[in-house]
Amino acid sequence: MSRERLYLFDTTLRDGAQTNGVDFTLHDKQAIAQMLDELGIDYVEGGYPGANPTDSEFFSAKPKFENAKFTAFGMTRRPGRSASNDPGLAALIEAKADAICFVAKSSAYQVRVALETTNEENLASIRDSVSAAKAAGREVMVDCEHFFDGYKEDADFALACANAAYESGARWVVLCDTNGGTMPHEIETIVGAVVKHIPGSHVGIHAHNDTEQAVANSLAAVRAGARQIQGTLNGLGERCGNANLCSLIPTLRLKSEFADILEIGVTSDKMATLMKVSRTLDDMLNRAPNRHAPYVGESAFVTKAGIHASAMMKDPHSYEHVAPESVGNLRKVLVSDQAGRSNVMAELDRAGIPYEKSDPKLARLVEELKEREAAGYAYESANASFDLLARRTLGKVPEYFKVEQFDVNVEQRYNANGQRVTVALAVVKVDVAGERLISAAEGNGPVNALDVALRKDLGKYQKYIDGLKLIDYRVRILNGGTEAVTRVLIESEDENGDSWTTVGVSPNIIDASFQALMDSVVYKLVKSGALA
Numbered sequence: 001m002s003r004e005r006l007y008l009f010d011t012t013l014r015d016g017a018q019t020n021g022v023d024f025t026l027h028d029k030q031a032i033a034q035m036l037d038e039l040g041i042d043y044v045e046g047g048y049p050g051a052n053p054t055d056s057e058f059f060s061a062k063p064k065f066e067n068a069k070f071t072a073f074g075m076t077r078r079p080g081r082s083a084s085n086d087p088g089l090a091a092l093i094e095a096k097a098d099a100i101c102f103v104a105k106s107s108a109y110q111v112r113v114a115l116e117t118t119n120e121e122n123l124a125s126i127r128d129s130v131s132a133a134k135a136a137g138r139e140v141m142v143d144c145e146h147f148f149d150g151y152k153e154d155a156d157f158a159l160a161c162a163n164a165a166y167e168s169g170a171r172w173v174v175l176c177d178t179n180g181g182t183m184p185h186e187i188e189t190i191v192g193a194v195v196k197h198i199p200g201s202h203v204g205i206h207a208h209n210d211t212e213q214a215v216a217n218s219l220a221a222v223r224a225g226a227r228q229i230q231g232t233l234n235g236l237g238e239r240c241g242n243a244n245l246c247s248l249i250p251t252l253r254l255k256s257e258f259a260d261i262l263e264i265g266v267t268s269d270k271m272a273t274l275m276k277v278s279r280t281l282d283d284m285l286n287r288a289p290n291r292h293a294p295y296v297g298e299s300a301f302v303t304k305a306g307i308h309a310s311a312m313m314k315d316p317h318s319y320e321h322v323a324p325e326s327v328g329n330l331r332k333v334l335v336s337d338q339a340g341r342s343n344v345m346a347e348l349d350r351a352g353i354p355y356e357k358s359d360p361k362l363a364r365l366v367e368e369l370k371e372r373e374a375a376g377y378a379y380e381s382a383n384a385s386f387d388l389l390a391r392r393t394l395g396k397v398p399e400y401f402k403v404e405q406f407d408v409n410v411e412q413r414y415n416a417n418g419q420r421v422t423v424a425l426a427v428v429k430v431d432v433a434g435e436r437l438i439s440a441a442e443g444n445g446p447v448n449a450l451d452v453a454l455r456k457d458l459g460k461y462q463k464y465i466d467g468l469k470l471i472d473y474r475v476r477i478l479n480g481g482t483e484a485v486t487r488v489l490i491e492s493e494d495e496n497g498d499s500w501t502t503v504g505v506s507p508n509i510i511d512a513s514f515q516a517l518m519d520s521v522v523y524k525l526v527k528s529g530a531l532a
Contacts, residue, residue, distance in 0.1 A: 003263040006222065006252065009043040009174075009204065009230040010036050010245060012281070013187035014073050016236030017047065021285075028284055029058050036233075039277055040266035041245075045071040045101060050091030059095035067265060069139065070095040076104045076129035076142075079117035084229040093132065099139040102129050103173075106161035107150025119157055123164045128406055130168035141153075141172035143206055143230075148175065148182040151190050159197060166198045173198055173227050177217060180240060184220040191224035200225030204209040207243045209235060219251065222258065233281050234290070246278050250295045252472045268326070274496060275328035288472070295327045341366060343468025344390075351387050355394060357478070364395045375505060376478045376487050382503035384492075384523040391526070398532030400525050402431040403518065406453075408446045408510055424449040432459035447473065447513045454517055464528045467495025475509065490516040494524060 013029050016022065024032070029046065036044045046066070049072050062063045062070055072095040077086040092100050104126045105111045111122045126142060133140045142165035144150075144158070151158040159369045175191060175419035182190075187205070188393070195203055205221035207214040218229045235244030249266050252258045278296040282289045285484050291298045301324040324331050331350075348355050355362060369379060370387065379386040391397040406428045415421050426449035427440045439456035443449030448470075455465050472491035478483050493499040500523060504515025 003261055004201075004227065006258075006262040006264050007042040007172075007204075007228040008040075008245065008249070008264055008266070009045065009071070009228055010068075010232065011042045011045040011073075011230055011242065012036070012204075012232040012236055014045045014047045015238070015242055016232040018238035019236045019241070020238075021287075022236060024054070026054050026057055029054070030063065031071070031284070032233075032281065033063050033065075033068075035280065037063070037068040038270070039273065040264070041068050043071050043099060045073050046097070048073050049095040049097075050074070050088060052488055057089075059097060060118065062096040062098070069098040070096075070143075071099040071101050073101045073103065076102045076125045077132075079115060079121050079125060083128040089129060089132060092116050093136045093138070097138070099141065099171075101141045101143055102126070102133070103143045103145050103163075104129075104151075104161060104165070105146065105371070106144035106158045106176075107146035108154040108157045110146050110150065119160075123160060126161060126164040127168045130165055133333045134169040140170045141174055141204070141228075142170045143176050145175045145176050146178045148177045148186065148190055149179060150276040151193075152186075155193075159194065162194060162198060166202060171202065173202055174204035174206050174230060175221070175226070175227065176206040177208055177214075178206075180208030180214065182217065183211070183218045184213055187217045188220040188224045191221045191226050195225035201227050204228030204230060204429045205243075206235060207229040208241040209242060209244075212240070214241070215247045215251070218243045218248060219258070220250075222262070231312075234278055234293070235279075244410075246274055246296050247294045248273060250322065250327050254326060271326060271486050272328045295322075296329060299323070301329055301331045313440045344369065347386065348390060351383075351390070352395070353387070353390055353394070359394070361394050365390055368393060372505075376485050377503055377505050378487060378489070379503065381489055382501045382516075382519075384500035385502045385519045388519055388523055389527070397522070400522060400530065400532055401458060403428065404430045404431055404436070404453075406450065406514065408450060410446055426450045426452040426453040428456075430454075430458065432461065435459055446510055447517075450510070450514055451517055454514075454521065458521070460523055461530055464525055464530050468521070468524050469493055470517075470520075471499065473513075478505075488510045488512040488516050490520055492520040492524070494527075498527075500527075 013024060013032060022274050033044050033046060046058050049056055049059040072092050074092040075088055077083050077089050083089055105115055105122055108119060111117060111119055144162055147158055165173045203226045205218050205226045207217040229248060231243035231245040231248055233245055235241040240481050249271060252264050253271055275296040279289055294300060301320060311394055388397060408424060408426045410424045412420060412422050424443045424446045429438050437457050438457055439453045441449050441452035441456055443452055451470050455468060458465060470490060471493045474489040476487045478487055479485055485505060485507055488504045489501055491499055491501045502516040502519035504512035506512040
């Protein structure tokens with residue numbers, strides 16, 4: 001049986017750019033657009049030509065896409081102007097784009113209050129704008145803004161707006177839940193009513209996430225007949241975000257309700273890069289990835305409880321609804337105070353650490369983990385520290401170097417410009433194969449100074465750690481009072497882009513930090529195959 005084509009429209013670079021704290025550069029936009037094209041997205045909306053210098057420059061030359069249609073966004077002609085005498089419309093038509101997506105009011109209330117014009121003028125604006133863009137050779141779509149609120153207020157007018165777009169030649173009439181407050185059952189009912197007037201193969205959905213249902217609303221629209229979904233990577237968007245394409249793509253491909261009847265442009269091979277795509281966007285925005293994101297989150301395929309881990313080892317399907325590899329993710333069994341032998345063995349397998357099931361050291365490792373977690377260590381969040389603890393318990397970590405002493409001082413002083421500054425100075429003494437090395441370094445804080453000093457000179461091992469850098473530092477106080485115990489988690493990254501997390505625990509925050517720093521360096525040496 002042939003499947004219907006469902007089209008994916010990405011608005012990360014336009015609607016996603018309205019996210020609080022997100023500001024794309026021209027280079028960011030170019031890189032993300034190419035990434036979306038390679039993923040197999042059908043339409044990449046680049047922004048609003050003429051609205052700002054970045055978007056205008058972005059649309060000065062058409063990207064070389066293999067799959068996607070480059071789309072410009074803008075308003076229909078303004079009330080009281082002709083299509084030939086509207087600067088905004090002219091900028092859209094002049095933009096180097098394959099398609100134009102107009103936004104038009106489809107709520108009588110919005111027309112009256114926001115545009116301060118008549119329903120008839122609003123309909124004429126839609127018709128004139130679509131006709132002008134069609135005449136210029138562009139594929140045209142219309143985002144019917146506030147459609148669902150407008151439909152519930154005045155269904156005849158909302159439908160009239162949608163019909164005006166379709167009858168004037170719009171390829172897509174996109175129904176927008178602009179305020180994000182419509183429920184899935186309402187979406188399905190209203191889209192079902194629309195497709196009686198406009199073929200579903202010309203109807204799209206644009207959902208916002210203000211009730212945490214943008215993905216559900218998009219799928220409800222598809223069930224009712226819509227055949228285009230607009231969304232963003234990682235659910236970026238104003239307020240609470242837009243429909244998350246990183247959740248929609250796997251659902252559409254892997255859930256039989258949709259996969260059996262619909263085909264999308266993202267192939268299985270490309271979907272296996274989805275986690276990488278999600279992380280790449282977060283890295284570009286300097287944001288921490290959402291660990292609990294469906295499909296692509298670090299915790300999406302994590303199991304912690306021992307009884308679950310035991311079942312997972314027998315059959316992964318017992319606690320996984322899809323294979324993690326299908327979206328480029330990994331299965332992980334956490335080791336924690338709930339850990340049993342199954343958890344530990346699964347994590348040893350993942351880390352590639354050899355062991356014998358009958359080895360009494362394995363039981364000792366389980367008990368050691370529980371004791372250390374009771375003291376405050378969090379190995380479920382520190383994969384590299386677990387790796388080292390396991391290797392040490394099983395007798396497989398060389399002593400590359402020995403830290404004989406470290407010292408940290410923090411002082412306030414005036415710099416050469418007469419400004420009062422706080423500076424940290426650290427000194428670290430290490431023994432590398434009998435050679436004593438002393439390194440000193442300044443930093444903007446004691447941990448930064450220690451980090452720099454420790455990695456400044458490790459003798460014959462220096463070549464292995466030159467590309468090592470600290471990318472995240474997290475502190476948690478585990479109990480109150482003047483004797484509080486501190487847990488420090490440090491995330492490190494090497495020259496290959498691989499990252500790992502280490503943990504330290506102590507009543508002294510500097511001591512806890514140094515434990516985590518030491519583990520990070522030693523893990524890098526083990527990972528690199530350095531010989532003692």
